[in-house]
Amino acid sequence: MTPVTHASRTSGQSRRTFLTILGAGALGSAALAGCRTEGGGGGEATSPAGAVTDEVLPAYSALDYVEPDFPSVNGSTAGFASIPAELVQAYDAPPGSGSTFTAMTPLWGAIPPTDGNQYFDAVNAAIGSTVQFQISDGNTYGDKLAAVLASADDVPDWVCIPTWNIPPRFDQAVESLFEDLTPFLAGDAVLDYPHLANIPTDVWKFCVFNGKLKALPFPGEIITDAIFYRDDVFAAEGITELPTNAEELLELCAELTNGQRWAANDLWNTATMIHGVVPKWRIEDDGTLTHRIETEEYRAALEWNAQLFAQGSVHPDAVADNSGDAKARFESGQVLISNDGVGGWHEALARQLGSNPGYSQRPFTPFAADGGTPVLWKGNPANILSFIKATDDKDKVAEMLAVADFLAAPFGTAEYALINYGVEGVHYSTDDDGLPVPTELAATELQPSYIFLADPPVVNTKVQFPGFVEAFCTWMADASAYVQDPAFFGMQITEPNQFGSLSQPIEDLEKDISRGRKPLSDLDAAIETWRSTGGEELRQFYAQILDAQ
Amino acid sequence: MTAPTVLAAPRPVATRSRPSPPEQRKVSLRTRWRRDRSLIIMTVPAVLLLAVFAYVPMAGNIVAWQDYSPYIGILDSPFIAWDNFARVLTSPAFLHAVQNTLVITGFQLVFYFPLPIILALLLNSVLTPAIRTTIQSIVYLPHFFSWVLVVTVFQQMFGGAGLVNQIMTQNGWGSFDLMTNPDTFLVLITSQAVWKDAGWGIIIFLAALATVDPALYEASVVDGASRWRRMWHISLPALRPVVILLLILRLGDALTVGFEQLILQRGAVGAQVSEVIDTFVYYQGVINGDWGFATAAGLMKGVISLLLVLGANKLAHLFGEAGVYQKS
Numbered sequence: 001m002t003p004v005t006h007a008s009r010t011s012g013q014s015r016r017t018f019l020t021i022l023g024a025g026a027l028g029s030a031a032l033a034g035c036r037t038e039g040g041g042g043g044e045a046t047s048p049a050g051a052v053t054d055e056v057l058p059a060y061s062a063l064d065y066v067e068p069d070f071p072s073v074n075g076s077t078a079g080f081a082s083i084p085a086e087l088v089q090a091y092d093a094p095p096g097s098g099s100t101f102t103a104m105t106p107l108w109g110a111i112p113p114t115d116g117n118q119y120f121d122a123v124n125a126a127i128g129s130t131v132q133f134q135i136s137d138g139n140t141y142g143d144k145l146a147a148v149l150a151s152a153d154d155v156p157d158w159v160c161i162p163t164w165n166i167p168p169r170f171d172q173a174v175e176s177l178f179e180d181l182t183p184f185l186a187g188d189a190v191l192d193y194p195h196l197a198n199i200p201t202d203v204w205k206f207c208v209f210n211g212k213l214k215a216l217p218f219p220g221e222i223i224t225d226a227i228f229y230r231d232d233v234f235a236a237e238g239i240t241e242l243p244t245n246a247e248e249l250l251e252l253c254a255e256l257t258n259g260q261r262w263a264a265n266d267l268w269n270t271a272t273m274i275h276g277v278v279p280k281w282r283i284e285d286d287g288t289l290t291h292r293i294e295t296e297e298y299r300a301a302l303e304w305n306a307q308l309f310a311q312g313s314v315h316p317d318a319v320a321d322n323s324g325d326a327k328a329r330f331e332s333g334q335v336l337i338s339n340d341g342v343g344g345w346h347e348a349l350a351r352q353l354g355s356n357p358g359y360s361q362r363p364f365t366p367f368a369a370d371g372g373t374p375v376l377w378k379g380n381p382a383n384i385l386s387f388i389k390a391t392d393d394k395d396k397v398a399e400m401l402a403v404a405d406f407l408a409a410p411f412g413t414a415e416y417a418l419i420n421y422g423v424e425g426v427h428y429s430t431d432d433d434g435l436p437v438p439t440e441l442a443a444t445e446l447q448p449s450y451i452f453l454a455d456p457p458v459v460n461t462k463v464q465f466p467g468f469v470e471a472f473c474t475w476m477a478d479a480s481a482y483v484q485d486p487a488f489f490g491m492q493i494t495e496p497n498q499f500g501s502l503s504q505p506i507e508d509l510e511k512d513i514s515r516g517r518k519p520l521s522d523l524d525a526a527i528e529t530w531r532s533t534g535g536e537e538l539r540q541f542y543a544q545i546l547d548a549q
Numbered sequence: 550m551t552a553p554t555v556l557a558a559p560r561p562v563a564t565r566s567r568p569s570p571p572e573q574r575k576v577s578l579r580t581r582w583r584r585d586r587s588l589i590i591m592t593v594p595a596v597l598l599l600a601v602f603a604y605v606p607m608a609g610n611i612v613a614w615q616d617y618s619p620y621i622g623i624l625d626s627p628f629i630a631w632d633n634f635a636r637v638l639t640s641p642a643f644l645h646a647v648q649n650t651l652v653i654t655g656f657q658l659v660f661y662f663p664l665p666i667i668l669a670l671l672l673n674s675v676l677t678p679a680i681r682t683t684i685q686s687i688v689y690l691p692h693f694f695s696w697v698l699v700v701t702v703f704q705q706m707f708g709g710a711g712l713v714n715q716i717m718t719q720n721g722w723g724s725f726d727l728m729t730n731p732d733t734f735l736v737l738i739t740s741q742a743v744w745k746d747a748g749w750g751i752i753i754f755l756a757a758l759a760t761v762d763p764a765l766y767e768a769s770v771v772d773g774a775s776r777w778r779r780m781w782h783i784s785l786p787a788l789r790p791v792v793i794l795l796l797i798l799r800l801g802d803a804l805t806v807g808f809e810q811l812i813l814q815r816g817a818v819g820a821q822v823s824e825v826i827d828t829f830v831y832y833q834g835v836i837n838g839d840w841g842f843a844t845a846a847g848l849m850k851g852v853i854s855l856l857l858v859l860g861a862n863k864l865a866h867l868f869g870e871a872g873v874y875q876k877s
Contacts, residue, residue: 316709321816
């Protein structure tokens, strides 16, 4: 399936989302801004973050049940066009032993009912344990996490933490709150859990905190975000010329806006994408580090976004920073262009196709602001991690890992089909081609939940949406040509806590400048303040990690 | 007796002169216990509740002197003396938040506080009970809406894509965006507060007015007093103790200007005008994980608020008013 890799990447910005009654946000810059992994215990940080010894990593043992129809290109997501007629039953008996676990997961959409939910009941029966979900709005998930983690008693048995929501002082939290999975999974121990062993080593590297294997991954895609447009509306209005540079996108936005409709949501993330703004740091030729806010690209992106706002192309609710309804505005056609995590694509189809069979959205082919060769920064191997609460009951941990193994069953197994398509006859019916056709109930009940606890390596198997897998995989295969590794790629770096408050003023300023409340020239002063209030020390911190490499 | 007595209900000032306090005599503890026993027993549950939910948690303020991390606990977090307070006082962001808070408080004191009083006086002059209760119900209902709802309603009405703007653009009258204009933010949040809570605020004033003896009005009418005169000489004096009481309480809340309302609209107008002490503490403490720093900021806010209440109360006594409480 297409991992819902930040189905809607919320960024640092959307921590303050406004009116997130019905989830659904997007607009994340953290997407590219990479993992916001502040944390750390005041001052003496643990050994240079990101250093991982091989002993803690699980062995890799590939499992292939089915060959993909759309193979991976340069690491792009592979896809399947059909479901094998015979599914492999990976588990003869449910792996669980009847325990009940609480699990906290994010969701960018309407929270499904937990009582009487046939999807949850069916999966719980199949895994032999009961997972009780506490699902929270993904847009404000970080805020909720910070409060939940601060009170150890309230921490659920299983906690899903998107990397961009990792709270400050996480190096302490991870020690005191969460189970060390190293003894269970390191090396050949993982072979007890064949589906977990099927997850590549690079992904596991991202689950290592303080030198211990602490988390289970939700593997990520190499391209995390895209600029989507409503190709159905474009076609209806005869718009065929798609933008190939920043200027053309501005013109298109101006053209699309009229009194009753606006062109776009807040396109800050788009601005950083087309300008190729680095996620966090750029390593200069002389080996020094330049922070993203110090780069010319960042300044240009801000200037472009401010132009977009100034020309009135942004929906007023987006100007009012209501990112919670961003998806609703896009899907209802109030705006026609919006950036989102790539997983947001199929989630939108799941919500819309039932009531609006003609609904369609497509990502723009990547382009650079100046019309040259675009740069896309490679996404983390895992963007969403799940942690198991520390307990003395090692059998319980083993049971949860067995459940995780079930959840990580790859495409081609009956387990995978159950988790991703639900129950036949309830959540989908099978059409003549053997493809599942979702029912209306699927739109409400079958929401991403189990997949955030553990998931197999990334593939796109959303065959229930006609034409989607092909469109997705072709787009990503093309786009993958532009993917580059950012600095510190694939390293799980926990910043010391003293840097926790550095990003706040910058995020505020991004919004102020974009919305014309402050001039672009204020950026210089903000960068100076950033440098003097800890930015330089942060640079030192990363320089040390760089030297150690 | 030395315990402060809280005046829960306003006293009918206009009807009779204030009774002089009873003579203070030394009474033995034993006698007092026997006399007040049942009253004291009745207060025990409330005192216990207060102790458990208010006073014991206050001990947690100790983290203001620590580099506190909830993950290692109060006992293991290192003490750093007054560092947090020093950082708070030298933090431009905090001082800016204080400034915003004071501006909002001041503005609302002038443009929000008198409104319930005026409304109560107006309502009080409506004689038909049916109309009066209908109006009252309508104006106080918004009090039960959450802030999310209030802000949504405003956004849907006055936002750039709201109803008013749609009608205006359809008729070619141009458009405006009240919701995202930092310059009019003060007016915006005050009107939201008025819409939500002014109706609720009149209840206490109406109660005070209800205690006025109708005979006074009748007598003044006989004496030929106009409507205006009756309000000036009868209604307003009846309200005065309540107004003073609420004013003092408001001063105690001066540094609390509506966390939810502001955090919901922070993105719309920017932190420059919307960051207040409460939101600052939230971001600094919970979001940025600087718990000690945030606690120090919150503690300072608490101390200043306490001083404001005590000062205002003292001032009220100087002017011969009852204030919030007094020693009997």
